[in-house]
Amino acid sequence: xxxxxxxxxRSFIRNLGLAxxxxxxxxxxxxxxxxxxxxxxxxxxxxxxPNLFIQLKDNGELVLLASRSEMGNGVRTSLTSVIADExxxxxxxxxxxxxxxxxxxxxxxxxxxxxxRTLYEPMRKMGATAKAMLKAAAAKKWDVAAxxxxxxxxxxxxxxxxxxxxxGDLVSEAATxxxxxxxxxxxPKDFNYIGTDLKSIDGPGFASGKPKYGMxxxxxxxxxxxxxxxxxxxxxxxxxxxxxxxxxxxxxxxxEIPKINxxxxxxxxxxxxxxxxxxxxxxxxxxRVEWEPxxxxxYSTEAYTKMIVDNVHQKGKEVxxxxxxxRAFANAEHIVESTYTMPHLVHxxxxxxxxxxxxxxDGSCEVWAPTQDPQTARAEVADFLKVDxxxxxxxxxxxxxxxxxxxxxxxxxxAVAASxxxxxxxxxxxxxxxxxxxxxxxxxxxxxxKGALDKEGKVTGWLHRVAYPSITSTFAPxxxxxxxxEFGMGMTNQPYPxxxxxxxxxxxxxxVRIGWYRSVINIIQGFSVNAFxxxxxxxxxxxxxxxxxxxxGPDRIVESPDGYNFDSAKLKHVLTTAAKNAGxxxxxxxxxxxxxAMHYSFLSYVASAIEVSVVNGKMKIxxxxxxxxxxxxxxxxxxxxxxxxxxxFGMSLTMYGKITAKDGAIEQSNYHDYQVVRMNxxxxxxxxxxxxxxxxxxxxxxxxxxIAPAIVNALYQVTGKRYHTLPLKDxxxx
Amino acid sequence: xxxxxxxxxEYTIEADSSMPLLWAIRDxxxxxxxxxxxxxxxxxxxxxxxxxxxxxSCLTPVSAAEGKNIITIEGVENENxxxxxxxxxxxxxxxxxxxxxxIISAAALLASNASPTSDDxxxxxxGNICRCGTYPRIKNAILKTAELNQNxx
Numbered sequence: 001x002x003x004x005x006x007x008x009x010r011s012f013i014r015n016l017g018l019a020x021x022x023x024x025x026x027x028x029x030x031x032x033x034x035x036x037x038x039x040x041x042x043x044x045x046x047x048x049x050p051n052l053f054i055q056l057k058d059n060g061e062l063v064l065l066a067s068r069s070e071m072g073n074g075v076r077t078s079l080t081s082v083i084a085d086e087x088x089x090x091x092x093x094x095x096x097x098x099x100x101x102x103x104x105x106x107x108x109x110x111x112x113x114x115x116x117r118t119l120y121e122p123m124r125k126m127g128a129t130a131k132a133m134l135k136a137a138a139a140k141k142w143d144v145a146a147x148x149x150x151x152x153x154x155x156x157x158x159x160x161x162x163x164x165x166x167x168g169d170l171v172s173e174a175a176t177x178x179x180x181x182x183x184x185x186x187x188p189k190d191f192n193y194i195g196t197d198l199k200s201i202d203g204p205g206f207a208s209g210k211p212k213y214g215m216x217x218x219x220x221x222x223x224x225x226x227x228x229x230x231x232x233x234x235x236x237x238x239x240x241x242x243x244x245x246x247x248x249x250x251x252x253x254x255x256e257i258p259k260i261n262x263x264x265x266x267x268x269x270x271x272x273x274x275x276x277x278x279x280x281x282x283x284x285x286x287x288r289v290e291w292e293p294x295x296x297x298x299y300s301t302e303a304y305t306k307m308i309v310d311n312v313h314q315k316g317k318e319v320x321x322x323x324x325x326x327r328a329f330a331n332a333e334h335i336v337e338s339t340y341t342m343p344h345l346v347h348x349x350x351x352x353x354x355x356x357x358x359x360x361x362d363g364s365c366e367v368w369a370p371t372q373d374p375q376t377a378r379a380e381v382a383d384f385l386k387v388d389x390x391x392x393x394x395x396x397x398x399x400x401x402x403x404x405x406x407x408x409x410x411x412x413x414x415a416v417a418a419s420x421x422x423x424x425x426x427x428x429x430x431x432x433x434x435x436x437x438x439x440x441x442x443x444x445x446x447x448x449x450k451g452a453l454d455k456e457g458k459v460t461g462w463l464h465r466v467a468y469p470s471i472t473s474t475f476a477p478x479x480x481x482x483x484x485x486e487f488g489m490g491m492t493n494q495p496y497p498x499x500x501x502x503x504x505x506x507x508x509x510x511x512v513r514i515g516w517y518r519s520v521i522n523i524i525q526g527f528s529v530n531a532f533x534x535x536x537x538x539x540x541x542x543x544x545x546x547x548x549x550x551x552x553g554p555d556r557i558v559e560s561p562d563g564y565n566f567d568s569a570k571l572k573h574v575l576t577t578a579a580k581n582a583g584x585x586x587x588x589x590x591x592x593x594x595x596x597a598m599h600y601s602f603l604s605y606v607a608s609a610i611e612v613s614v615v616n617g618k619m620k621i622x623x624x625x626x627x628x629x630x631x632x633x634x635x636x637x638x639x640x641x642x643x644x645x646x647x648x649f650g651m652s653l654t655m656y657g658k659i660t661a662k663d664g665a666i667e668q669s670n671y672h673d674y675q676v677v678r679m680n681x682x683x684x685x686x687x688x689x690x691x692x693x694x695x696x697x698x699x700x701x702x703x704x705x706x707i708a709p710a711i712v713n714a715l716y717q718v719t720g721k722r723y724h725t726l727p728l729k730d731x732x733x734x
Numbered sequence: 735x736x737x738x739x740x741x742x743x744e745y746t747i748e749a750d751s752s753m754p755l756l757w758a759i760r761d762x763x764x765x766x767x768x769x770x771x772x773x774x775x776x777x778x779x780x781x782x783x784x785x786x787x788x789x790x791s792c793l794t795p796v797s798a799a800e801g802k803n804i805i806t807i808e809g810v811e812n813e814n815x816x817x818x819x820x821x822x823x824x825x826x827x828x829x830x831x832x833x834x835x836x837i838i839s840a841a842a843l844l845a846s847n848a849s850p851t852s853d854d855x856x857x858x859x860x861g862n863i864c865r866c867g868t869y870p871r872i873k874n875a876i877l878k879t880a881e882l883n884q885n886x887x
Contacts, residue, residue: 209766
């Protein structure tokens with residue numbers, strides 16, 4: 001149930017940062033956290049919990065108060081287009097105002113590919129409500145029945161008389177109309193914007209350098225800050241010598257940043273405060289600091305990888321046990337075994353972590369930052385300053401990429417700590433080296449898979465054992481074991497209805513901060529499942545496509561309590577469509593082959609077919625064909641862009657992605673040794689979006705997981721070799 | 735003290751002559767469209783035109799830019815407005831952060847090569863990283879701009 005309300009109370013409107021007047025429609029979108037609900041009640045003084053807002057001004061301007069962060073996901077455009085479509089608004093009259101971090105705007109964490117998914121229905125309902133009230137207002141003016149009127153391009157029109165009234169001119173009257181209970185929603189065949197290639201609402205600005213990202217904020221008296229942090233995660237400061245740093249022209253002072261033992265606390269270190277960024281960087285490099293590396297100083301990737309490989313070769317903790325795996329292996333005609341390893345990865349968004357904070361004399365604090373999660377940032381800042389959250393304002397700037405890195409506000413806490421220490425506005429900027437060496441890393445993994453085949457090449461047993469430091473280690477004492485939500489990203493919900501399945505988890509303690517990274521564990525488990533099925537197909541001497549279709553079996557629905565059921569027919573359809581679009585099974589140039597993979601994640605179905613060749617030992621990717629079924633496609637231009645970007649993101653991690661530690665310190669430092677794909681390596685990328693009227697599902701992340709396995713499956717066709725460890729640069733292929 | 739000519743306008747700034755042009759433009763002049771990405775000339779986010787050539791302002795000291803004609807993203811409108819319009823029309827940007835540098839490199843390419851091939855574009859643009867992966871649309875935008883410019887000549 002989504003309750004729609006009209007907001008008229010002036011103090012409330014002011015609190016939202018909106019201009020007074022006009023028609024303000026609010027919706028209460030259920031939040032998952034009861035705690036948040038309690039806070040909302042306190043805020044509103046009642047059970048009325050509006051948390052999503054639009055305003056139609058009397059000049060006709062339609063403003064969406066955007067609760068989700070724009071980081072390339074196109075969310076400001078997609079959400080706005082849904083309301084505009086239902087309202088029959090003129091797209092040129094639509095603007096977006098970015099909400100500050102506050103529970104009154106519902107869950108603002110822009111992650112999990114769920115912004116459109118969770119807001120689509122409430123947004124439609126709000127648009128329909130606004131339209132119904134505008135019609136009622138026009139009906140009153142013309143003294144006709146509202147049902148006889150239509151909305152068209154920002155006007156209410158009376159088809160009988162051809163008279164029309166501009167939305168803006170109806171606003172004050174509309175605001176006095178009763179709120180309709182269940183305003184009718186448009187028939188999807190009448191959508192104007194939904195399902196089209198709608199351009200970004202922020203597009204012209206991007207092409208002229210106008211949008212403000214975190215570092216573009218300039219405040220009077222603001223100081224620039226660069227911080228030296230311990231190379232080993234959670235190491236501490238022993239001593240520092242600052243004279244060489246203060247000798248740098250522009251450096252004003254050197255201060256300590258406290259180490260805060262919270263999941264998103266600052267790592268602590270020595271901060272150089274200067275009157276420009278360059279001086280801060282130069283001063284930071286001139287510091288001489290001694291660190292106490294602490295418990296993680298023994299972390300070295302080579303030894304650690306060996307250890308987790310050993311661990312996955314021994315019995316682990318059972319997380320899923322179906323049928324009788326031992327009997328399946330005992331009765332098998334063939335057994336196939338493989339061990340896969342993948343290293344840590346880092347997000348490396350083009351915009352490094354940065355934040356600007358101003359802790360004021362009255363104890364209040366204002367922050368400007370590229371954050372995916374402004375509410376968590378607000379909570380962390382309030383905790384650090386020991387003030388009520390109401391005293392903390394988090395302004396969300398544009399994000400120069402996030403990919404999960406900017407959902408962790410440690411860099412914001414640093415800026416607040418710096419501002420507090422110097423009694424002036426402070427802008428903390430990380431260098432690229434800081435970003436690569438002090439992140440919340442995508443986890444390192446080892447996986448062991450063992451399959452049983454019978455005489456007909458049918459899979460009769462499936463053992464999947466994983467070891468990776470868990471994301472939960474960032475939040476709670478580390479047990480060395482992962483959590484259900486991690487297993488559910490491609491292991492315990494793998495798509496094949498097999499009779500005998502055993503999934504296990506082996507130990508892998510964390511020695512760096514572990515965090516979300518675009519597509520998260522789906523990258524890891526999607527890789528092993530798709531690569532292993534190909535190996536089983538080869539053992540069964542069957543075509544990889546036919547083998548997968550046979551293994552998927554008759555179409556079936558797996559019901560889910562959240563109402564988003566898994567439909568195997570949809571997965572089958574994206575796979576066969578990708579194969580067809582790629583020309584799978586047809587004739588290819590000499591030495592070329594197509595590899596396949598499919599993965600269900602973030603409630604969307606994606607398959608990729610990737611054509612590669614190897615010439616003189618080097619791989620060339622010729623074409624990536626991906627197909628997505630994400631339910632109703634809200635913005636096809638954005639979906640295509642996200643899928644293209646996901647393919648390139650997937651290529652980067654497959655070819656180059658590798659973060660390693662030695663004696664606890666990260667060995668990579670910048671884009672020369674943490675390479676990402678460039679234009680000259682980018683192949684033709686063909687995207688198809690399956691037409692669907694189902695509820696919209698995830699778009700930002702689901703395109704990534706099939707890329708790595710499709711590439712290695714293609715390489716097998718070409719070279720006869722199985723590549724079980726990524727990245728491919730370690731095999732000399734790139 | 736240094737004098738920089740940026741987008742046709744002269745700015746006198748208090749900068750150490752070894753300061754990279756990037757920080758002079760961003761922190762001292764206050765034009766923030768030019769972005770910091772890596773500080774090592776590896777990603778191209780900081781690209782500006784120096785006498786018509788796309789250079790990495792994070793590695794170029796102020797002393798090397800004095801007396802030269804600097805064009806930043808804020809000045810591209812006067813160099814190649816069509817490119818910017820096509821960029822918007824094809825909905826090229828995702829997060830947008832690297833796009834200033836991408837457009838600078840694209841404008842510099844088109845100024846020296848009115849009808850670049852796909853390979854020419856790869857060569858000219860591969861110094862500019864886009865982590866969102868907008869490369870396919872960047873290439874289309876450059877090809878389309880070249881086509882429009884050819885037709886209007």
